[in-house]
Amino acid sequence: MPETPSTFSGCEEGGRQWYELFSRGARDWLRHNEKIRKAVLEKLPDVIAESDLMGGSDNRSVKVPVKFLEHFRFCLSTPDEQEGTGQGDAQPGDQLAGPGQDREGKGRGEGGNDQGGIEFVLELKIDDIIDWLWEELMLPNLEVKTGATREDDYKREGWNRRGARSRLDRRRSIKEAIKRRAVDPDGPAFCNEDLRYRQLVMRQQPATQAVVFLAMDVSSSMRDRDRKLAKTFFFWAIQGLRRQYSHIEPVFIAHTVKAWEFEEEEFFKVRGSGGTVASTAFGAINTIIDERYDPARFNIYMFYASDGENFRDDHDPAEQALDRISIVASYIGYVETPASEERALDTETAAIFDSAAEHGAPVGSYALTSNESVWTAIRGFFQQHAGEKVA
Amino acid sequence: MARSLESYGRKMEALAIDQGLDYFPVHFEQVPASFMMEVAIYGLPVRMPHWSFGVRYIHQLIQHQMGHSRLFEVVYPGNPGRAYMAQSNSIPENTLVIAHVLGHADFSKNNELFRRSQEEVGYKIVEQAAGHAKRIAAAIDQHGQEKVEQVLDAALALEAHIDAFKGLRRDPYPEYRLPPSVAAPGEFKDRFRELPGEEQPVVKDAENVRADIPPHQERDLLWFIAHYAPALEDWERDIFLAVREESFYFYPVFACQTMNEGWASYWHARLLREADFIPQSEYLDAIKTHSDVVRPHASGNQVSLSLNPYHLGFSMWEKIIETEGLERAFQIRKEEDDFGFIRNYLTPELVEELKLFQYQQKKDGSISVLETDLDALKESILNRKYNFGAPRVSAAEVGVDGTLHLVHEHQSDGRGLDLGRCEKVLEYTHRVWRRPVTLSTVDAKNAPRTVSYPAE
Numbered sequence: 134m135p136e137t138p139s140t141f142s143g144c145e146e147g148g149r150q151w152y153e154l155f156s157r158g159a160r161d162w163l164r165h166n167e168k169i170r171k172a173v174l175e176k177l178p179d180v181i182a183e184s185d186l187m188g189g190s191d192n193r194s195v196k197v198p199v200k201f202l203e204h205f206r207f208c209l210s211t212p213d214e215q216e217g218t219g220q221g222d223a224q225p226g227d228q229l230a231g232p233g234q235d236r237e238g239k240g241r242g243e244g245g246n247d248q249g250g251i252e253f254v255l256e257l258k259i260d261d262i263i264d265w266l267w268e269e270l271m272l273p274n275l276e277v278k279t280g281a282t283r284e285d286d287y288k289r290e291g292w293n294r295r296g297a298r299s300r301l302d303r304r305r306s307i308k309e310a311i312k313r314r315a316v317d318p319d320g321p322a323f324c325n326e327d328l329r330y331r332q333l334v335m336r337q338q339p340a341t342q343a344v345v346f347l348a349m350d351v352s353s354s355m356r357d358r359d360r361k362l363a364k365t366f367f368f369w370a371i372q373g374l375r376r377q378y379s380h381i382e383p384v385f386i387a388h389t390v391k392a393w394e395f396e397e398e399e400f401f402k403v404r405g406s407g408g409t410v411a412s413t414a415f416g417a418i419n420t421i422i423d424e425r426y427d428p429a430r431f432n433i434y435m436f437y438a439s440d441g442e443n444f445r446d447d448h449d450p451a452e453q454a455l456d457r458i459s460i461v462a463s464y465i466g467y468v469e470t471p472a473s474e475e476r477a478l479d480t481e482t483a484a485i486f487d488s489a490a491e492h493g494a495p496v497g498s499y500a501l502t503s504n505e506s507v508w509t510a511i512r513g514f515f516q517q518h519a520g521e522k523v524a
Numbered sequence: 525m526a527r528s529l530e531s532y533g534r535k536m537e538a539l540a541i542d543q544g545l546d547y548f549p550v551h552f553e554q555v556p557a558s559f560m561m562e563v564a565i566y567g568l569p570v571r572m573p574h575w576s577f578g579v580r581y582i583h584q585l586i587q588h589q590m591g592h593s594r595l596f597e598v599v600y601p602g603n604p605g606r607a608y609m610a611q612s613n614s615i616p617e618n619t620l621v622i623a624h625v626l627g628h629a630d631f632s633k634n635n636e637l638f639r640r641s642q643e644e645v646g647y648k649i650v651e652q653a654a655g656h657a658k659r660i661a662a663a664i665d666q667h668g669q670e671k672v673e674q675v676l677d678a679a680l681a682l683e684a685h686i687d688a689f690k691g692l693r694r695d696p697y698p699e700y701r702l703p704p705s706v707a708a709p710g711e712f713k714d715r716f717r718e719l720p721g722e723e724q725p726v727v728k729d730a731e732n733v734r735a736d737i738p739p740h741q742e743r744d745l746l747w748f749i750a751h752y753a754p755a756l757e758d759w760e761r762d763i764f765l766a767v768r769e770e771s772f773y774f775y776p777v778f779a780c781q782t783m784n785e786g787w788a789s790y791w792h793a794r795l796l797r798e799a800d801f802i803p804q805s806e807y808l809d810a811i812k813t814h815s816d817v818v819r820p821h822a823s824g825n826q827v828s829l830s831l832n833p834y835h836l837g838f839s840m841w842e843k844i845i846e847t848e849g850l851e852r853a854f855q856i857r858k859e860e861d862d863f864g865f866i867r868n869y870l871t872p873e874l875v876e877e878l879k880l881f882q883y884q885q886k887k888d889g890s891i892s893v894l895e896t897d898l899d900a901l902k903e904s905i906l907n908r909k910y911n912f913g914a915p916r917v918s919a920a921e922v923g924v925d926g927t928l929h930l931v932h933e934h935q936s937d938g939r940g941l942d943l944g945r946c947e948k949v950l951e952y953t954h955r956v957w958r959r960p961v962t963l964s965t966v967d968a969k970n971a972p973r974t975v976s977y978p979a980e
Binding site: 204 | 530533537550551552558565566571574575576577578581584585630681682756820826828829845881882891892893896901902932938945948950952967
């Protein structure tokens with residue numbers, strides 16, 4: 134017999150209980166998401182390389198399919214044959230499911246491990262990623278390149294009593310009328326003397342536009358892995374520049390023994406055959422600069438990705454074309470995806486960029502051998518670039 | 525709480541006592557369905573925070589929204605017991621819940637495994653777990669989320685690795701080896717000693733020989749790490765012991781699930797049948813709920829690859845009471861756990877009646893029904909119940925450099941561990957043990973494998 138009777142208590146109206154105030158499940162779920170976000174950021178190079186992100190506005194986000202984090206426990210390996218107990222109309226020897234069939238209810242009661250496989254989609258804002266990255270890599274903010282590169286433009290500056298109707302500043306005009314009536318309460322409500330027009334003045338603006346040439350060797354020697362690394366590097370280089378320039382235009386150029394300009398979507402899928410003549414790409418860049426991008430108005434960046442092999446006969450033409458670019462370019466980056474780590478940056482193409490550097494061009498060369506090396510290269514690029522500005 | 529439910533509750537209790545149930549008072553509370561769900565996930569109404577609960581929460585939420593699961597009640601043994609029922613349940617449903625809870629309350633007061641566990645852990649697990657949660661929240665404030673989480677990652681990963689039979693409160697291992705048992709002096713011994721050329725055996729000074737740690741393979745990994753980790757801080761030990769205490773509380777809940785749910789289901793059915801104070805229409809609603817709860821996973825001609833413990837337990841208790849009488853049933857609920865219950869009382873007739881069968885599933889997904897062998901069938905039901913269904917892993921040795929060597933008893937478990945997961949658990953463990961951690965098991969080809977963290 135119970136010594137005291139049981140108690141029955143319900144939720145009376147108005148008597149809110151503590152457990153209605155918060156959800157522990159939701160709290161721990163948010164913590165899980167926080168952890169997963171961190172885990173995803175740690176393997177961003179892989180993630181980024183798999184989606185088309187370049188171009189477009191800065192507000193774009195990346196959708197990353199992720200698995201729920203698993204809290205690991207000791208568990209037995211999955212055996213080839215597993216026994217279980219079931220219930221229902223089944224005779225010994227019955228075949229309930231054939232090979233490859235996925236029966237509903239399979240694996241029920243197998244413990245918590247089945248949770249590991251479910252995926253959900255995490256949406257990451259590119260802006261957030263960039264901020265995180267800059268903090269994590271401790272990258273400097275670039276100084277906008279000033280000096281020769283300036284653009285002339287009209288700017289609003291001050292007010293005038295005369296001007297075109299379209300530039301009438303109503304708010305300012307009303308203020309003038311109020312001021313006047315404060316001194317002379319009997320005056321007219323509004324008169325021509327009160328009108329104020331915005332003034333435009335021609336001023337020189339520091340150039341905040343940039344064009345980035347992304348050139349890639351797509352000859353048959355470039356492997357998928359090489360493309361992926363190059364793409365990852367290109368993506369982050371652009372994002373870094375975008376932090377600084379209000380307007381940035383990527384130009385995609387692929388080449389084998391010829392060079393073509395591409396749209397972003399096709400660029401990384403292009404697969405050429407045959408050999409490598411780098412001067413074709415450099416030549417194409419020079420042509421495009423001449424036609425579309427006045428070096429006085431645009432900061433010019435160029436990145437070139439290659440596995441380092443180039444026709445020997447092309448050495449001189451490539452060097453000359455590169456020198457032409459380097460006169461107008463703010464920065465030239467060469468990223469090499471070498472066949473072997475030992476030979477990194479000890480190649481024909483690397484030599485072309487080295488000699489350009491000797492001629493005084495702002496050149497940086499990096500080897501991309503693994504996903505981590507992308508970060509090294511990015512860090513190298515931004516630090517070197519910022520360092521030059523200080524010097 | 526609606527008047528009628530409260531009055532039904534009181535009448536139901538009087539009826540239960542009249543029928544011979546014996547329990548500590550129960551505190552009943554009606555709560556929102558969302559809270560019910562959380563309680564079911566955490567296992568306790570207030571429990572320590574950990575991200576892994578969040579994952580379970582989302583799974584449950586999805587299932588809940590798809591209408592796959594519905595929770596009627598959650599009950600905690602203790603004195604008083606605590607029961608939560610969903611506000612959204614109808615009055616007939618909650619009347620059934622009250623009867624069901626009284627069945628559980630009787631079980632947890634009288635079953636030996638429950639009684640022993642509550643004597644050790646205490647009769648106020650709900651409050652104790654809330655206390656743990658509070659201490660861990662304080663630790664987070666003091667040491668930061670990351671550090672506390674690392675300890676919880678390890679402790680909760682090893683949550684199943686306790687030794688329920690050695691008990692919650694244990695003395696440390698003896699510091700020195702026990703002196704070798706000296707044969708009792710006697711005539712033979714005296715004469716033996718006098719034999720020419722027989723040297724006095726050199727009795728090592730036993731007091732100076734330090735005992736090995738652990739002196740035997742230790743299954744209670746939570747206890748072992750809490751007390752013998754080379755560089756564990758006090759607050760970290762506190763977390764390990766909190767997790768361990770909750771594991772001891774969960775053990776009987778886990779090891780008696782079929783019996784306990786069956787017993788409660790038997791009693792709610794019986795009490796409802798006897799309750800003449802419930803109007804006919806409400807009785808029918810309640811009994812409909814009953815049949816939903818104890819329904820086998822497969823109905824009609826369907827075949828299910830898993831068993832509903834409510835259904836199995838309920839059917840077994842009905843059979844026992846029918847054939848052996850109520851007194852015997854009370855005795856069985858006192859003395860057995862699921863192992864004894866199923867081994868002793870799952871009869872061939874019942875297996876046939878319930879259409880239980882054993883099946884084999886191959887890696888390619890094909891499933892075939894096996895010949896029924898009663899003993900094998902019982903073991904296959906019990907298979908996932910040993911040790912919370914976790915593999916048998918024990919601490920075997922601590923090396924001179926402090927390396928912790930764990931051993932997996934792969935022969936008892938029939939196969940080796942999942943090596944990938946194993947390495948992750950060692951990684952968690954290493955963060956609290958702070959010296960290398962290794963584990964010996966076998967791989968898929970049954971060849972010995974040692975997993976180490978940090979990897980050698």
